[in-house]
Amino acid sequence: MxxxxxxxxxxxxxxxxxxxxxxxxxxxxxxxxxxxxxxxxxxxxxxxxxxxxxxxxxxKIRGATYRLSQLSEDERARGVVAASAGNHAQGVAFAARELGIPATIFMPVGVPIPKLEATKSYGANIELVGNNVAEALEGAKKFAAETGAVFIHPYDHxxxxxxxxxxxxxxxxxxxxxxxxxxxxxxxxxxxxxxxxxxxxxxxxxxxxxxxxxxxxxxxxxxxxxxxxxxxxxxxxxxxxxxxxxxxxxxxxxxxxxxxxxxxxxxxxxxxxxxxxxxxxxxxxxxxxxxxxxxxxxxxxxxxxxxxxxxxxxxxxxxxxxxxxxxxxxxxASDRYLKLNIALHDVPGHLARISTILADINANVIEVLHTRHNKALQLTHVELDISVETRGTEHAQEVLAALRAAGYDPRVDRNATP
The missing domain is CATH 3.40.50.1100 (Rossmann fold)
Known part of the structure; x- marks a missing residue:
């Protein structure tokens, strides 16, 4: 009950x-x-x-240690069980080892390897169950009901x-x-x-x-x-x-x-x-x-x-x-990285000119893709994708302003990352 x-x-x-x-x-x-x-x-x-x-x-080790320290001798003998993909697992496993209590930790199958290995290194028995913490939690509760192990809640106790x-x-x-x-x-x-x-x-x-x-x-x-x-x-x-x-x-x-x-x-x-x-x-x-x-x-x-x-x-x-x-x-998110898309007339010199503009305001070019294979382009245009490192929001705005002042229309890809 x-x-x-x-x-x-x-x-x-x-x-x-x-x-x-x-x-x-x-x-x-x-x-x-x-x-x-x-x-x-x-x-x-x-x-x-x-x-x-x-x-x-x-x-997490604070709450885990005190929770385990309050178990009766009978409860300690039955062992503890918890479900977690990280910090709670490690806290319970470490505290259980220090207090001499057997511990079983249910973790989802895709748990990051460093967290899995750390929990295992503290001496806990690891059960990989389910694809997320909710499924691992159900496994832990079933284990507690079947074995009498004490379920250690991560926060609500x-x-x-x-x-x-x-x-x-x-x-x-x-x-x-x-x-x-x-x-x-x-x-x-x-x-x-x-x-x-x-x-x-x-x-x-x-x-x-x-x-x-x-x-x-x-x-x-x-x-x-x-x-x-x-x-x-x-x-x-x-x-x-x-x-x-x-x-x-x-x-x-x-x-x-x-x-x-x-x-x-x-x-x-x-x-x-x-x-x-x-x-x-x-x-x-x-x-x-x-x-x-x-x-x-x-x-x-x-x-x-x-x-x-x-x-x-x-x-x-x-x-x-x-x-x-x-x-x-x-x-x-800090505007330290900008990926810009610029449509250019297909004539010599634009790439060199843009490179000069960026160099003049100390923006570091990371990657450049110059292509004419975008079906949406006019026949007289090419597309330039250029990734730039900046010093933050103010500098990023300077980059955009300098390009616009030179007659270009840069579009920022807000979803792009280095």
């Missing part, structure tokens, strides 16, 4: 502090570093909480939420004068634990701390759920921020987010890609898409004049193949 959740649950400061003593067995205190390159976007100091540098590569709340204690220890915290939201476990703990700490100190949650626009059930006053299930679309891609908020997490998170904003795929690229170039940090949503919210203009602001980078487990694609998308 499924236990009815206590929707009035709030992790107390005492319980979160007790949880931190346990969580410290498997975690490290990750850096909180100043990010001066982000201050220009909001007009106040920004700090990055680098949970991407946490053991197993994400904050009091112990998991309490474990994630330990992050708030670290934040206040590292930056007592904290004013705003930006946190990613998927199912809501991290946001629920951090926001409820922060609000209690702030109240005790006679201060106010604002909490802003961020969801990927392609998978954002919290905004509509909060508007309706109850949980709503949406048809989630594909997003590069797969770590926070959910169709419906959790039961416990929805109540806590509703009561303790001040605002929820959404960010686009392009904004997320730009944030990943910015963190790589300026912050020297490898951050997965879900973890970069907090910085995406900053560069998208959703956060302004917010005092001492912390952006939580929730994880860094990004597949190298995905990273390559995201960097390419980030370059395009």
């Amino acid at each position: 499924t236990e009815t959740p206590d929707l009035t649950f709030v992790p107390t400061l005492q319980h979160v502090r007790e949880a931190r003593a346990i969580v410290r067995q498997t975690t490290t205190t990750t850096p909180l570093d100043s990010a001066r390159f982000l201050r220009e976007y909001i007009g106040s100091p920004v700090f990055l909480k680098a949970e991407n540098m946490q053991r197993t590569g994400s904050y 009091p112990d998991v939420i309490t474990g994630q709340g330990t992050l708030a204690l670290d934040l206040v220890d590292q930056l007592p004068e904290i004013d705003t915290v930006i946190v990613p939201i998927g199912g809501g476990g991290l946001a629920a634990g951090v926001s409820s703990t922060l609000k209690q700490l702030a109240a005790d100190a006679g201060r106010n701390v604002r909490v802003i949650g961020v969801q990927a626009a392609n998978s954002a059930p919290f905004p509509v759920s909060l508007r309706e006053g109850r949980r709503q299930k949406i048809e989630a679309r594909a997003t590069i921020a797969d770590g926070i891609a959910v169709a419906e908020p959790g039961e416990l997490t929805f109540e806590l987010v509703k009561n303790y998170v001040d605002e929820i904003v959404t960010v686009t795929e392009g904004e997320i890609a730009r944030a990943i690229l910015l963190l790589l170039e300026r912050g020297k940090l490898v951050v997965e898409a879900a973890g970069a949503t907090t910085v995406a919210a900053i560069i998208a203009g959703h956060v302004k004049d917010s005092g001492n602001t912390v952006a939580v980078l929730s994880g860094g487990n990004i597949d190298p193949m995905m990273l390559e694609k995201v960097i390419a998308q980030g370059l395009t």
Whole structure:
């Protein structure tokens, strides 16, 4: 029988502090570093909480450790089971190994190899089932029913939420004068634990701390759920921020987010890609898409004049193949890469002239295709596809303006990537 959740649950400061003593067995205190390159976007100091540098590569190990630590001896003997394509899998597998508990992790067949190998290296038994996390989840629940293994929910459990709340204690220890915290939201476990703990700490100190949650626009059930006053299930679309891609908020997490998170904003795929690229170039940090949503919210203009602001980078487990694609998308979204199509009269000299124009404004030509085989072209014309590297939006506009001033009509392919 499924236990009815206590929707009035709030992790107390005492319980979160007790949880931190346990969580410290498997975690490290990750850096909180100043990010001066982000201050220009909001007009106040920004700090990055680098949970991407946490053991197993994400904050998930916090909730997993505390959840497993609270199991009875009988439950430990039966083992645990979880379903995930990444961070939750690694968190549960690592915590189970450290606590001496047998663990089985169900992962979809197409899980990225680095995440599969990392989870396996922590000693968990891996079952590849289904083509997505939802199908792996069904396999895990069936396994739990058949074997008696304890199913470990990724976010909607009091112990998991309490474990994630330990992050708030670290934040206040590292930056007592904290004013705003930006946190990613998927199912809501991290946001629920951090926001409820922060609000209690702030109240005790006679201060106010604002909490802003961020969801990927392609998978954002919290905004509509909060508007309706109850949980709503949406048809989630594909997003590069797969770590926070959910169709419906959790039961416990929805109540806590509703009561303790001040605002929820959404960010686009392009904004997320730009944030990943910015963190790589300026912050020297490898951050997965879900973890970069907090910085995406900053560069998208959703956060302004917010005092001492912390952006939580929730994880860094990004597949190298995905990273390559995201960097390419980030370059395009930042107007650092332009693919231009220009129709030209079929006479000598145009290609040389365009090359000179681009060289004069320091635009680097990456690739050129000069063809007369497009059926839509007039017989007297040829087509030039030219890919150009620029320094950003302002420089890209200079490129287009220079070409137009010379009498050309460049068309930008907004879907093209390097």
